[in-house]
Amino acid sequence: MDFNGSDTLPGPRTEDHLPHTAQAAVKIVIVGGFGVGKTTMVGSVSEIRPLTTEETMTQAGIGVDDNYGSDSKTATTVAMDFGRISITEKLVLYLFGTPGQERFWFLWNGLFEGALGAVVLVDTRRLEVSFDVMGRLEEGGVPFVVAVNTFPDAPRYPVEELRTALDLGPEIPIIECDVRRRASSKDVLMTLMRFLHSIAMSRALT
Amino acid sequence: MTPPRRTRRRPQPLPAPPAPQPAQPYELPQPPSPEAAETTEAAAGRGPGSIPERLYSVTGSGEGGRAELDLVTLIMARCAPPVSATPEQAAVLRLCQAPLSVAELSAYLRLPFSTMTVLLTELITAELVQAHAPVVRQALPDRSLLEAVMHGLQRL
Ligand SMILES: Nc1nc2c(ncn2[C@@H]2O[C@H](COP(=O)(O)OP(=O)(O)O)[C@@H](O)[C@H]2O)c(=O)[nH]1
Ligand SMILES: [Mg+2]
Numbered sequence: 080m081d082f083n084g085s086d087t088l089p090g091p092r093t094e095d096h097l098p099h100t101a102q103a104a105v106k107i108v109i110v111g112g113f114g115v116g117k118t119t120m121v122g123s124v125s126e127i128r129p130l131t132t133e134e135t136m137t138q139a140g141i142g143v144d145d146n147y148g149s150d151s152k153t154a155t156t157v158a159m160d161f162g163r164i165s166i167t168e169k170l171v172l173y174l175f176g177t178p179g180q181e182r183f184w185f186l187w188n189g190l191f192e193g194a195l196g197a198v199v200l201v202d203t204r205r206l207e208v209s210f211d212v213m214g215r216l217e218e219g220g221v222p223f224v225v226a227v228n229t230f231p232d233a234p235r236y237p238v239e240e241l242r243t244a245l246d247l248g249p250e251i252p253i254i255e256c257d258v259r260r261r262a263s264s265k266d267v268l269m270t271l272m273r274f275l276h277s278i279a280m281s282r283a284l285t
Numbered sequence: 286m287t288p289p290r291r292t293r294r295r296p297q298p299l300p301a302p303p304a305p306q307p308a309q310p311y312e313l314p315q316p317p318s319p320e321a322a323e324t325t326e327a328a329a330g331r332g333p334g335s336i337p338e339r340l341y342s343v344t345g346s347g348e349g350g351r352a353e354l355d356l357v358t359l360i361m362a363r364c365a366p367p368v369s370a371t372p373e374q375a376a377v378l379r380l381c382q383a384p385l386s387v388a389e390l391s392a393y394l395r396l397p398f399s400t401m402t403v404l405l406t407e408l409i410t411a412e413l414v415q416a417h418a419p420v421v422r423q424a425l426p427d428r429s430l431l432e433a434v435m436h437g438l439q440r441l
Binding site for chain 1: 286287290293295354355358359361379380384385386388389391393402420425426427428432435436438439
């Protein structure tokens with residue numbers, strides 16, 4: 080197949096092309112408040128330079144508007160960073176760093192419904208910004224782990240104190256991380272995968 | 286110092302998503318009949334020696350008939366851009382000579398996700414691109430899939 084003019088277009092570098100055998104993708108969502116380290120985590124494990132997808136919504140869509148249906152709606156753009164990890168020649172994993180406010184989630188079709196699971200990134204200086212996200216994941220039946228990004232000036236709590244404060248069951252992993260390091264981000268993702276695997280094992284038995 | 290406290294919530298049906306935003310400047314394609322969608326899907330798996338695999342078909346959903354395209358639906362061009370292709374369509378066809386997710390297309394072309402899905406729906410309907418549905422979370426998860434992902438991550 081021969082296409083012309085492809086060098087003038089934005090697109091993946093040659094080494095970033097997926098093989099033609101790639102035929103299925105899965106996704107994992109990284110959620111958390113602004114500045115908690117979502118983009119950093121995506122970037123530290125992604126095989127491609129992190130990309131950004133945008134969606135436009137009207138003010139009516141974010142629930143602050145009284146004149147829904149009128150012509151005076153203003154458009155707001157919401158952005159989401161993502162990265163990619165090739166798993167096999169057929170399977171690709173995508174990681175999405177998603178704004179913590181649930182009112183944005185419906186903008187992207189099936190973002191959470193289809194995800195294998197989620198990582199809730201928390202900053203102990205602002206623990207409460209992640210409360211709503213966790214509640215929404217619980218309501219949607221989306222399995223998640225909690226990753227505590229250890230900022231130097233943030234209060235440090237023992238894991239069990241955090242578990243009590245976050246009202247998380249004993250089965251839900253809580254892990255400390257520094258997502259600037261690839262090994263640490265990988266550890267967080269492996270923790271999520273092992274948790275998903277344990278859920279699969281226990282459901283297979285019932 | 287004690288952390289702030291929250292109370293866990295129970296699983297419940299998700300509220301209905303808000304109505305899709307009209308995506309400019311593309312016109313929404315006409316919702317095809319279910320028979321048309323079936324024919325497309327059947328034809329896709331019928332080539333000589335081809336393994337039948339689940340491909341996306343355009344399902345008319347009443348509200349605009351947009352294909353249920355996910356952020357990680359993989360798109361691949363079936364042919365070079367025809368002369369009749371719009372510049373946007375040609376750009377998509379050039380980008381997906383190798384498989385590319387809807388999210389990546391949206392990022393490279395700087396188009397909002399909903400606009401991207403409208404553009405792709407046109408291309409799927411015209412049989413200019415192939416779309417591979419993502420693997421989504423199941424009530425009974427596929428352990429071999431999870432194990433494959435774990436092995437892939439381990440190699441990082
Ligand atoms: N100390 C420390 N800083 C981090 C860590 N992760 C991210 N940061 C910094 O926090 C800032 C915000 O991170 P970013 O990934 O943009 O947050 P986002 O808004 O959630 O995407 C950046 O300056 C990062 O360098 C971490 O694990 N430890
Ligand atoms: Mg960010």
